[in-house]
Amino acid sequence: MLNVCYLSTGRGEAGGAMACAGCEKPILDKFLLHVLERAWHAACVRCADCRAPLADKCYSRDNKLFCRNDFFRRYGTKCSGCGHGISPSDLVRKAREKVFHLNCFTCLVCRKQLSTGEELYVLDDNKFICKEDYLAGKAPTHCK
Numbered sequence: 233m234l235n236v237c238y239l240s241t242g243r244g245e246a247g248g249a250m251a252c253a254g255c256e257k258p259i260l261d262k263f264l265l266h267v268l269e270r271a272w273h274a275a276c277v278r279c280a281d282c283r284a285p286l287a288d289k290c291y292s293r294d295n296k297l298f299c300r301n302d303f304f305r306r307y308g309t310k311c312s313g314c315g316h317g318i319s320p321s322d323l324v325r326k327a328r329e330k331v332f333h334l335n336c337f338t339c340l341v342c343r344k345q346l347s348t349g350e351e352l353y354v355l356d357d358n359k360f361i362c363k364e365d366y367l368a369g370k371a372p373t374h375c376k
């Protein structure tokens with residue numbers, strides 16, 4: 233589920249200051265931002281994880297704002313190898329309906345990175361072994 237929200241700029245109201253949805257302090261600035269139908273200090277519209285200021289578009293969950301990468305890292309597809317989220321900038325490999333970080337798609341024995349076209353053997357659904365190691369009999373014995 234994607235919660236994309238767009239930022240829009242508004243003018244602060246003289247006198248009747250609104251509370252910022254981020255820090256809950258009144259907004260006395262001339263300009264403020266509207267996100268999630270609430271008012272924010274421009275400086276408070278930051279990614280909750282990396283603190284990067286967010287421009288025109290961001291992602292939200294539980295009233296927190298995230299940049300695209302951190303949002304996907306937290307809530308996006310999980311890598312079947314390491315269990316961490318996959319962000320749109322990560323390189324991935326797909327195997328048997330599962331998605332892996334490039335770095336997690338490696339031979340169990342020699343740790344070399346496997347490529348999609350390469351002949352490989354799958355153990356326990358999310359472990360891989362390259363052909364050479366398999367033929368050399370290095371696969372763990374409980375996996376047939």
Ligand SMILES: [Zn+2]
Binds near residue numbers: 252273
């Ligand atoms: Zn604030």
Ligand SMILES: [Zn+2]
Binds near residue numbers: 279281282284299
């Ligand atoms: Zn971030």
Ligand SMILES: [Zn+2]
Binds near residue numbers: 311312335336
């Ligand atoms: Zn991974």
Ligand SMILES: [Zn+2]
Binds near residue numbers: 364
């Ligand atoms: Zn290997």
